[in-house]
Amino acid sequence: MSTVRSHVVLGTSLKMYFSHARTLAWAKDVAAILAAAPAVADGRVEFFVAPSFPALPEAVRILAPHPVAAQDVAAAETGAFTGEVSAGELAEIGVRLVEIGHAERRRLFRETDAEIAAKCAVVLGQGMTPVLCVGEPEAGDPSTAADVVVDQVDAALSAALPATTPRRVIVAYEPHWAIGAAEPAPAAYVQETCGIARERLLQRYPGLTLLYGGSAGPGTLTALGDAVDGLFLGRFVHDPRNLAAVIDEASALLDCFTH
Numbered sequence: 001m002s003t004v005r006s007h008v009v010l011g012t013s014l015k016m017y018f019s020h021a022r023t024l025a026w027a028k029d030v031a032a033i034l035a036a037a038p039a040v041a042d043g044r045v046e047f048f049v050a051p052s053f054p055a056l057p058e059a060v061r062i063l064a065p066h067p068v069a070a071q072d073v074a075a076a077e078t079g080a081f082t083g084e085v086s087a088g089e090l091a092e093i094g095v096r097l098v099e100i101g102h103a104e105r106r107r108l109f110r111e112t113d114a115e116i117a118a119k120c121a122v123v124l125g126q127g128m129t130p131v132l133c134v135g136e137p138e139a140g141d142p143s144t145a146a147d148v149v150v151d152q153v154d155a156a157l158s159a160a161l162p163a164t165t166p167r168r169v170i171v172a173y174e175p176h177w178a179i180g181a182a183e184p185a186p187a188a189y190v191q192e193t194c195g196i197a198r199e200r201l202l203q204r205y206p207g208l209t210l211l212y213g214g215s216a217g218p219g220t221l222t223a224l225g226d227a228v229d230g231l232f233l234g235r236f237v238h239d240p241r242n243l244a245a246v247i248d249e250a251s252a253l254l255d256c257f258t259h
C-alpha cells in the first residue's frame, strides 16, 4: 500500500501500569526523545500522553509544549460526584485531550453510550479534544466492525458536534480483542475497517483524526500505510526506546512522502 501522509499523530495511555515515580521518569525520557526528533519539532509528528490523574500536572510541565491527555472525565460538569474529576478542572491544569470510552471502561466499568456522549460534550465544551475510543468486542469481518465504529462514533458525537462544526476529534479504533494481545490486529483487517469507517465518518466529522490502537508498536504504522493517521500506543512503548523507534518510523514515512 502506498504511504501518502503529511502528518502523523501518536498517543499513548499509561493506563494504571506505572507508579508515580516511574511515570515522571518515563515522561522525562520521552521529553528528551521528543526534543531530539526533527519531525516532532516541525509539527509533522504530533505526540500526546495520557498518564493517571495524579501525574497530570507534573506531566503537563515535563512534556510541554506537547499535549497531555486525561484517561477519563466526569460526565457531569460539576457537583456532588465523589471521586470524579471534571472537564473544567482538567482544562484548568493544562490538559488538552481526554480519552473517552476506552474498551476497559466500557467493559469493566459498564460505561454506556449515553455516558460517553455526555463526556464528549463536556470535553468539547471546555475546548479540549476528545480521544474517543471505539471498536468491536470480537473479531469478525471488517464491514461489521466498521458498522460498530460508525455507530459508536455517532452515539458519542452526533449530539455534541453538529455536522457543520469542523472541530478536531480524535477517534482511536481499537478492536477490543487486539488490546493487550501479543500483536496488533491483522493489517488488512484494520485497513479495510478503517477505510469503510473513515469514508462514512468524514462527511459528518470533517475534523476527524483516525488512529489505530491495540498492541501497536514499532512496525505497525508501516504495516497500516495510509489507512490511519497515526497510532494509539500502549504497553509496547513502556520502554521509551520503542517510542523513539515509532517516531523514527513515522518520520521516515513522512520523508518518503515529502522528498
Ligand SMILES: O=C[C@H](O)COP(=O)(O)O
Pocket (backbone or CB within 6 Å): 012, 013, 174, 178, 179, 180, 181, 213, 214, 215, 216, 232, 233, 234, 235, 236
Ligand atoms: O490505550 C491503549 C490501548 O488500549 C492499547 O493498549 P496495548 O497496546 O497495551 O494493547
